[in-house]
Amino acid sequence: MTEEQVLRTLEDGVLTLLFNRPDKKNAITDAMYGTLADGLAEADADPAVRVVLFRGEGGAFTAGNDISSFAAQNAAGAASKPEGERNVMRFIRALARARKPLVAAVTGPAIGVGLTMLLHCDLVFVATDARLSAPFVNLALVPEAASSLLLGARIGHVRAFSMFALGQVLTGAEAQAWGLANEALPAAEVGPAARKAAEALASRPLQSLIATKGLMRNKEMLLAQIDHEQVQFIERLASAEAREAFAAFAERRAQISGSSPSNK
Numbered sequence: 001m002t003e004e005q006v007l008r009t010l011e012d013g014v015l016t017l018l019f020n021r022p023d024k025k026n027a028i029t030d031a032m033y034g035t036l037a038d039g040l041a042e043a044d045a046d047p048a049v050r051v052v053l054f055r056g057e058g059g060a061f062t063a064g065n066d067i068s069s070f071a072a073q074n075a076a077g078a079a080s081k082p083e084g085e086r087n088v089m090r091f092i093r094a095l096a097r098a099r100k101p102l103v104a105a106v107t108g109p110a111i112g113v114g115l116t117m118l119l120h121c122d123l124v125f126v127a128t129d130a131r132l133s134a135p136f137v138n139l140a141l142v143p144e145a146a147s148s149l150l151l152g153a154r155i156g157h158v159r160a161f162s163m164f165a166l167g168q169v170l171t172g173a174e175a176q177a178w179g180l181a182n183e184a185l186p187a188a189e190v191g192p193a194a195r196k197a198a199e200a201l202a203s204r205p206l207q208s209l210i211a212t213k214g215l216m217r218n219k220e221m222l223l224a225q226i227d228h229e230q231v232q233f234i235e236r237l238a239s240a241e242a243r244e245a246f247a248a249f250a251e252r253r254a255q256i257s258g259s260s261p262s263n264k
Contacts, residue, residue: 010049
């Protein structure tokens with residue numbers, strides 16, 4: 001069942017990783033993260049793979065992490081003592097370590113990790129009416145995937161803080177204007193445009209592509225930032241603030257304000 005929720009196809013050097021949980025707007029479960037992490041690891045090791053393309057089924061890219069899994073971790077009180085490395089962290093670190101080009105085709109919502117993963121992609125194509133957001137503070141959490149570093153570097157501190165702290169939502173057209181995407185297109189054109197770009201990259205000298213990408217990214221710095229974020233993310237995930245935020249989300253109501261910043 002999990003494999004069906006992330007479909008992998010390889011054609012003409014392009015490995016497509018397709019979020020395939022449209023009934024949940026492609027919200028990502030831990031098992032799905034595992035499939036994605038494995039796919040990226042295999043892409044780096046397989047000489048037949050030259051480019052990785054991320055897409056979403058059913059008109060959505062991804063609504064981000066499945067909130068029910070956050071709530072379950074909070075309720076279990078086990079978030080601060082994970083057994084081994086969670087698949088979500090395997091995926092996030094795989095994004096930072098990826099040597100080959102990553103391309104994204106974004107339609108509909110791209111929320112949380114659905115946005116932050118785009119900061120690791122080398123080419124991004126969005127629908128003009130796509131909706132991109134990173135409402136971590138709304139969920140009493142903190143940014144992840146080195147986005148606390150990368151988003152501000154891409155669009156500036158005040159814009160990035162507005163997205164993180166106020167949950168500001170960008171349309172695809174705004175994302176392009178702010179430098180988060182190469183092109184904003186009608187939704188029906190996004191997939192073909194991203195595929196065409198991925199195939200163009202696949203036709204380029206692979207080792208030159210890998211070297212160029214490596215020169216443009218400080219992998220060690222990104223991984224260090226991911227680790228730093230993760231410490232605070234785990235702390236926040238186990239907090240009373242987060243418990244209230246998840247309950248409010250599930251019950252579709254406003255959060256109860258007034259929690260102390262140090263409340264855990």
